[in-house]
Amino acid sequence: MNKCKTFYLLLFFVYFCFPFPTQIMGQWSEYCFNFRWVDNNAQFYTQGFTIPYFVHENVDNYFLDPPPTCPDEGIGPGCSINSSLFPFSIATAAMTWNNAGAFPWFQAEGIANGEVVSNTDNANVIGFDPDAFDPNNKTTLAFCKLHQSGEAYVCNNPDGTPNPDLAFRPTVTLQGFDIAINNNIFWDILEGINETDLDYACYDFESVALHEFGHALGLCHAASACTGLNKHAMCGNINNAEIRRNLQPEDIAALKALYPPAPPYPPCDIFRPDQGVDKATKQSGNTGSGSTCYYIPPGAFSVEATRQMVLFWERELGNNFNLLMRRFVQNTAVLNHILTVSDSRYAGVQTGFSNALTTLTPLIERNFAQNDSTKITAAHINAVCCWVDELLPLFNEVEFYREPLFLQELLNLQKGLNSLLNKDARTALLHYDNITDFSGLGACSCSGKRRMDDTMNFYISAQQGYISLHSQLPQEATLQYLIYDTGGKMSGSIIAGQLPAGKHTENIQRGVLKTGLYIIVPVIDGLPLRSNALKVSAF
Amino acid sequence: MSRFILLIALSCLLLTSGTCKKEEGEPPPYFECDYYHYFPEDGFPVLTPEDSAATAEFLVNSRTYSRGFLEWKVNEGYVVFSFLPYIKNTIDTALFNRYLRGVDRPYRLRPIYKSLDWYDLYALIMSDALFIGTVVDRRYIRDSTQCLWYGIRNVYRVDEVLHARFPLKKGDYLLESRDGGYSGGCTPAGQEEVFTSTTHEEAYTVGSKQLFQASRQHYARFFIGQRYLNGKYMDEYCPNMFRMLSNNWNADQIKDMKLFCKEHFK
Numbered sequence: 001m002n003k004c005k006t007f008y009l010l011l012f013f014v015y016f017c018f019p020f021p022t023q024i025m026g027q028w029s030e031y032c033f034n035f036r037w038v039d040n041n042a043q044f045y046t047q048g049f050t051i052p053y054f055v056h057e058n059v060d061n062y063f064l065d066p067p068p069t070c071p072d073e074g075i076g077p078g079c080s081i082n083s084s085l086f087p088f089s090i091a092t093a094a095m096t097w098n099n100a101g102a103f104p105w106f107q108a109e110g111i112a113n114g115e116v117v118s119n120t121d122n123a124n125v126i127g128f129d130p131d132a133f134d135p136n137n138k139t140t141l142a143f144c145k146l147h148q149s150g151e152a153y154v155c156n157n158p159d160g161t162p163n164p165d166l167a168f169r170p171t172v173t174l175q176g177f178d179i180a181i182n183n184n185i186f187w188d189i190l191e192g193i194n195e196t197d198l199d200y201a202c203y204d205f206e207s208v209a210l211h212e213f214g215h216a217l218g219l220c221h222a223a224s225a226c227t228g229l230n231k232h233a234m235c236g237n238i239n240n241a242e243i244r245r246n247l248q249p250e251d252i253a254a255l256k257a258l259y260p261p262a263p264p265y266p267p268c269d270i271f272r273p274d275q276g277v278d279k280a281t282k283q284s285g286n287t288g289s290g291s292t293c294y295y296i297p298p299g300a301f302s303v304e305a306t307r308q309m310v311l312f313w314e315r316e317l318g319n320n321f322n323l324l325m326r327r328f329v330q331n332t333a334v335l336n337h338i339l340t341v342s343d344s345r346y347a348g349v350q351t352g353f354s355n356a357l358t359t360l361t362p363l364i365e366r367n368f369a370q371n372d373s374t375k376i377t378a379a380h381i382n383a384v385c386c387w388v389d390e391l392l393p394l395f396n397e398v399e400f401y402r403e404p405l406f407l408q409e410l411l412n413l414q415k416g417l418n419s420l421l422n423k424d425a426r427t428a429l430l431h432y433d434n435i436t437d438f439s440g441l442g443a444c445s446c447s448g449k450r451r452m453d454d455t456m457n458f459y460i461s462a463q464q465g466y467i468s469l470h471s472q473l474p475q476e477a478t479l480q481y482l483i484y485d486t487g488g489k490m491s492g493s494i495i496a497g498q499l500p501a502g503k504h505t506e507n508i509q510r511g512v513l514k515t516g517l518y519i520i521v522p523v524i525d526g527l528p529l530r531s532n533a534l535k536v537s538a539f
Numbered sequence: 540m541s542r543f544i545l546l547i548a549l550s551c552l553l554l555t556s557g558t559c560k561k562e563e564g565e566p567p568p569y570f571e572c573d574y575y576h577y578f579p580e581d582g583f584p585v586l587t588p589e590d591s592a593a594t595a596e597f598l599v600n601s602r603t604y605s606r607g608f609l610e611w612k613v614n615e616g617y618v619v620f621s622f623l624p625y626i627k628n629t630i631d632t633a634l635f636n637r638y639l640r641g642v643d644r645p646y647r648l649r650p651i652y653k654s655l656d657w658y659d660l661y662a663l664i665m666s667d668a669l670f671i672g673t674v675v676d677r678r679y680i681r682d683s684t685q686c687l688w689y690g691i692r693n694v695y696r697v698d699e700v701l702h703a704r705f706p707l708k709k710g711d712y713l714l715e716s717r718d719g720g721y722s723g724g725c726t727p728a729g730q731e732e733v734f735t736s737t738t739h740e741e742a743y744t745v746g747s748k749q750l751f752q753a754s755r756q757h758y759a760r761f762f763i764g765q766r767y768l769n770g771k772y773m774d775e776y777c778p779n780m781f782r783m784l785s786n787n788w789n790a791d792q793i794k795d796m797k798l799f800c801k802e803h804f805k
Contacts, residue, residue, distance in 0.1 A: 115766060117718075131764060134757050135621055136661035138648070139786045147722070147733040176733075186644065215738045240648075 054112035056127020129180035144215035575779035690720025
């Protein structure tokens with residue numbers, strides 16, 4: 001072990017030995033971490049990694065016995081407990097942590113059966129565990145069983161100190177977890193907007209799932225988590241009929257303290273169009289700054305076409321716009337990584353983008369490799385706009401999978417292009433100075449037709465002024481879409497009604513949804529198709 | 540004179556060390572099953588089909604669970620096993636019928652006896668013992684060859700007995716097994732051993748003192764479940780082993796529990 005590594009581990013030791021203070025808006029809150037996930041492919045996490053989990057098959061077969069009398073306390077329209085949505089609640093809870101921006105990324109892998117809690121099945125399972133809870137256990141709603149490689153804190157040591165029974169090892173990593181839910185408890189999920197929709201006798205399934213996923217990330221209870229008006233997700237107790245589906249700033253701060261954010265793909269500091277043979281493999285040490293870049297592979301995405309585009313705009317607008325486009329080109333490295341990495345998260349994007357490239361790349365090359373162009377034409381703008389517009393819905397997926405960098409670049413390119421339509425290069429550049437502000441983003445004017453993937457039943461596309469929900473029904477059916485925000489609350493629904501077999505499109509006008517991520521669940525003949533859930537960014 | 544002083548000094552030294560040795564003396568072998576003799580005649584837990592059917596029928600008739608719920612839940616006999624003491628008459632069935640039978644779930648959180656709700660009374664009536672105790676010691680069973688489900692043992696010292704269905708008095712020890720700890724022999728050769736801990740359940744640490752519910756069936760039901768029957772786990776059954784449960788009862792509830800025990804248990 002070299003000195004550098006020793007220091008690193010020592011750092012870990014200090015990190016784990018004491019409750020880690022996080023400062024939120026001037027207030028200190030004590031958080032204790034008992035472990036952290038470490039990327040298996042790196043000594044220390046570098047570019048994010050996936051934590052797979054399985055939902056046990058008993059989750060959506062939850063049986064209330066007997067269902068609570070409703071309305072029990074004279075409130076609400078009555079209970080409508082729908083356990084078929086429990087798996088969706090789990091996914092939403094996991095996504096809430098994902099959206100907090102930490103590197104670990106919960107990824108639903110499928111349905112599990114057999115034991116919920118097992119340290120030998122190599123699967124992270126969440127489900128009801130009839131074995132784990134005595135019939136009179138009313139205080140433990142659920143617990144997270146943590147399988148750790150080595151000894152660390154036991155979360156529930158009240159003073160937050162290392163477990164004195166264990167020989168402490170600083171390089172604690174988590175090998176897995178299981179979440180057992182008490183099936184003796186009345187569970188429900190909030191399907192409406194008001195908390196009174198949840199019967200008083202029930203506990204909110206998603207709120208508890210959110211809490212347990214926090215444990216699965218390595219967070220313990222915090223002493224201050226249960227004080228104040230807004231209890232933290234990591235508060236160790238929850239009341240019946242209490243909704244706590246959102247992370248508080250303290251939760252997010254604790255998570256980010258445990259997994260400090262770092263740019264996953266720092267842009268190259270120098271763009272070198274003659275950098276040699278394009279490679280899809282990871283390169284290092286070729287940027288002068290130590291940052292790692294990925295280069296566009298031949299045939300997948302034309303570097304030359306993009307370079308020509310840069311040169312073209314440079315001729316037309318001078319260096320200002322060149323800077324804008326150069327940054328975009330640099331970040332095609334991110335695009336390339338997404339398209340080439342062997343990662344199931346990106347499978348949808350990779351397929352969709354591959355299809356788009358088939359038709360778009362020649363268009364790009366044709367429009368931007370014109371040597372005789374001497375001025376910007378509407379056709380040029382339109383071509384780029386179509387290109388960007390085509391990519392956006394695909395990269396809504398990417399954003400959903402926590403790779404917002406390239407999406408941001410696309411959005412800013414779109415902003416810049418809109419400015420250029422007004423011959424305002426300066427404004428176009430300013431968009432890069434305000435990349436997090438997407439409000440008021442205008443849409444490019446794309447006159448091209450959009451394809452719908454015939455192999456999919458449901459598909460989202462972004463149009464100027466609205467978002468389109470495409471469906472293809474194999475037979476006549478009633479169709480409805482339920483729109484949830486990332487907190488799991490239903491933001492609205494679209495009732496398409498009784499539709500004949502074939503392709504259909506429903507539109508959501510821009511502005512109807514607030515800026516943010518949404519999950520849209522198609523409902524066919526009253527049956528929610530969770531596996532066909534669509535993700536969309538509204539801006 | 541100097542020899543006399545030396546003798547006194549040596550005597551003091553020996554006396555002091557002896558005192559220390561006495562204070563830090565070896566604890567009794569209270570982690571071993573053989574140390575206890577509360578249930579010497581008790582054999583390995585068995586749940587016969589007849590027992591299971593009778594218990595299930597009881598649960599439905601007593602409105603404790605619906606038939607549909609049992610079909611969903613009783614996939615491994617755990618719930619049935621929990622109520623087996625009623626069928627076997629090892630608990631006060633009259634108390635069960637009076638306080639627990641026929642209370643629908645939405646009403647189980649409401650007080651039934653003073654401040655105690657259905658769940659509190661369930662702990663009183665169904666448990667083997669209810670006692671105020673202190674967790675005095677803990678041991679992790681680290682076996683590198685055999686795969687054990689119960690990897691943690693806790694020893695409790697009884698400080699006050701509220702109720703017990705076996706001879707138990709202040710100062711006695713009780714032994715508990717909990718799942719978790721080191722995976723040891725559960726991991727194939729060459730794979731890294733992992734340590735399993737549980738959130739929410741282990742709120743009490745060594746030295747903590749509170750009201751505990753001692754449940755043998757909660758410990759024993761592992762041995763009639765699929766986890767054990769599939770042969771992966773090699774735990775040895777101990778008839779004197781418990782699982783301790785605690786519902787974080789407050790002072791008022793403990794007071795009412797004592798009152799309940801005084802009125803109903805002799």
